Amino acid sequence: MSQLQARFFTENKKYAIDDVPFSIPAASEVADLSNVINKLLEARIADHKHVEFDFLVRGQFLRSSLASHMDTENISTEEVVEIEYVQKFTAPQPEECIMHDDWISSVEADSEWILTGSYDKTARIWSLEGKAVMTMAGHTDVVKDVAWVKRDGLSSLLLTASLDQTVLLWEWNSEQNKVKARHCCRGHAGSVDTIVVDPSRTKFCSGSWDKMLKIWSAVPTEEEDEVEEPNRPRKKQKTEQLGLTRTPLMTLSGHNEAVSAVLWTDAEELCSASWDHTIRLWDVETGEQKSMLTGSKVFNCISYSPLCRRLASGSTDRHVRLWDPRSKDGSLVLLSLTSHTGWVTAVRWSPSNQHQLVSGSFDNIVKLWDIRSCKAPLYDLAAHEDRVLCADWTDSGLILSGGADNKLYTYRYSAYVSDAGA
């Protein structure tokens, strides 16, 4: 079989061509098909410039020759093949490499600032250009996670969680460049590995090695909460106290092992992943567990995309798995993206594209995925020289990744075709 009947279509009106079947060589690859489309477009539009296209056959990206792809996907070659083409996503452009003093455990960026937590017990604020703005040293141990709470003009609230079992709520004034620890959230009996702020920006949830999830208020006040433990005060006198002590609003227990990741799927629902091989969904109002997704490996990280309503999880194996959190207990994995060779330690959905996500792994590579191509990622971002520990993707199209090589890399990802992929 050397020729195939194919009909091309696209959703981008700019690049639309006639809806007629073409006979194309079965051995043709993406570049050949792209040339065909460009030729057609040149014939149609006088001032057409060459555009690289990517092709989808029944929702799957074409990554090999057309014939072999259809063979593996069990698509009949007798009929006319419907091929969708989209403008090719350009590779993320590396922008900055921000050096740290120690391993970077966590990163969270917004449109202006980058917040990183490090193993040197500090959290730092950087500008997007890579300029160190602020260092917050207050924890007595490794900072495991950081999060922005909100920004009111020049003053921002941010959170840092640490191995020293506390979460610190900081207030940072970017004008005066002053930082102040407002609250010290005590209550966990193990290292706090993950924190996440709810969509209303008034609460946050923390997950810890003591198997508990705790929900705290993220609103700074001037009062100090009472601490129940009777022998605490003596201890407190010894260690210097940063900020006012705060106690949790609610404690969610149910996990059998350490909680490794937590996120809000919406204002009322919390999702947590744990070392006990489960992802649990919690009702925040009642504090009850709503449902549970069971995997076979320890979960390292999860991410939720409100666009496609899918959970992506990275575990202590090579796969990124996609879940539907709305399905009932014991649901199956929708899809697994396999290309990494080490533990997947960070996943992050694209905030703008429902098909794309980024994953970082212990094999030193950050991969950009399109879930329509689960065998191979769109791009490998192989900049790190050591294990990748964290990754983030901002609304403005900036991908960040930090790792054990003390470097934070930022990549600019042009979101121009966010509509084309729909």
Add this chain to the structure above:
Amino acid sequence: MDVELGYSLQPVSLIALLPHAHFLLHSLSPSSCLAMCSQDIRNTVGNIPMEWYKDYPHIGYDLDGKKIFKPIRTKDELDEFLDKMENPDYWRTVHNKMTGTDLRLSDEQVDLVHRLQQGKFGDVNFNEYEPAIDFFSSEVMIHPVTNRPEDKRSFIPSLIEKEKVGKLVHAIKMGWIKPRRPKETAPKYYDLWAQEDLNTVLGRHKMHIPAPKMRLPGHEESYNPPPEYLLTEEEKLAWEQQDPEDRRVSFLPQKYSCLRAVPAFSRFIHERFERCLDLYLCPRQRKMRVNVNPEDLIPKLPKPKDLQPFPTTQSLVYRGHTSLVRSISVSPSGQWLVSGSDDCTVRFWEVSTARCLKTVEVSGAVKSVAWSPNPAPFLYPSPAFTLYSILYMKQVCELGAVEQRAVRPFHCIRISVLCGSQTLLVYICEYRAVRQVTWHGKGDYLACVMPDDNSSLQVVIHQVSKRRTQNPFRKSKGMVQCVSFHPIRPYFFVATQRYVRVYNLIKQELTKKLMANCKWISSMAVHPGGDNVICGSYDCRLAWFDLDLSTKPYKMLRHHKKALRGVAYHKHYPLFASGSDDGSVIVCHGMVYNDLLQNPLIVPVKVLKGHTITHDLGVLDVAFHPSQPWVFSSGADGTVRLFT
């Protein structure tokens, strides 16, 4: 001759003779007067069975109608026998039933009895063979005895016969009588087995072995064989010189001009005979050969694929040590890993990231580290002090220091580790080289091994809460290699070079002695259930003991190529691992069933390689993660590796 026999045969005739004998014997002698008196008594009861009078004192009635009383007779069997032996006339004495008396027969009477017995006449003088005159003989005399003429009926045919013949003729005519039997038309010979079912034949001949077939005659046997079959002179000579058994053919091929000229086959009888011998003597025996498929002998083990989860790939490498990592231990929560090395440091690692968070330098090579199994912090009595983790390490010291410090051989140092509240307690023994430390499951006791062949102080047990140290053994039973507490019961396992002794700590006695069947035990681990023990040895073997089963190993695994250095059980998963000098960690599935009847299932599932062999040493210690199916191994290359 037996008189009694004769008497018993003919009693009536003898009795009948007796009256005559009485008259013959009348008035013979005065001695027989008594007998004569009794002879007068004649019984009148007649010829009746005399048993009728058996129960009466009398035996009958005399002529006057008086009772005849039985003579008093006291003879019993013995008297009878003595009489028989002693009395010479016993044989001629007869008992008269009618009178109940004994009679001695006279010679005439005896003679008469003899005559009668021989079937002769009673009268001696009677001649039974007197000459007789034969009147009707075959000789025709001139004067016939009768001269009567022949009857008429002897000349005319018999009417009765004619009637009988007529009846037969009529019957034959009517077909009532078949004059002659019809000839049998059935064949005389028939196939005996014609009706037989083929299957029964086959069944009967199941063990049938066909006789060896004779070779069909070929060209050589032909009367006119092709010339190449004819033997040359040398070949003929060689054939004749060969033994008959060695000859290729038993005859000489010969050529004849025509079939007429062929003589009779001289060896015909001989050849038939040999054929019969062949049939008769050929070994008709069916050899039962046991066909064993070698694959059937391999026990049926489940596939490793079905026994997941178990560690399969190397995930993390914990780098930092500069020398051999002798020992590793994982915290009960599974968050931390501690490793002790020959570079005189103890390092704390975060399991999930392979980050070394703390390095503690000590003054000697660290031989053994053990994380306290007590997950909850407990209060240390004397200073108000929270104790999170306790390690033990060994310090090498000069022998000179032993005497000086003998008073207080153990002391402890506290070092703050990790967070402010977590404390490392270091027990330092400046007494002797420590080889191993191990915790009791509750975390209050810890045992420490200081191997020494002669000393009785090889194993000491510390109680942490009371800060007390005791020496459980008074006598040395050989160099102690490693010790372990039973996870549930108060038992204590002590492995010496060849044996594992199980002591009951409460009763303070030896409970069991396990024979390891190997030269030198290197390491030991107790199953969390407590009924199974594995021992690794320096001669490449791993022995699995089932304590309920026997003191001998239940299984010996010889899958390592070099000496084993460390073995470990997983706390929850049915897994155990062994690390060896060949640089590999072998993970096995070791399922222990609650059912006492079911033996443990041991399946090697994975060989994990990663450590480089340094100075002929490979893996030195293995440890499982407390909650995940992950195994850590420490090697001589200064790394700790995590396999998941």
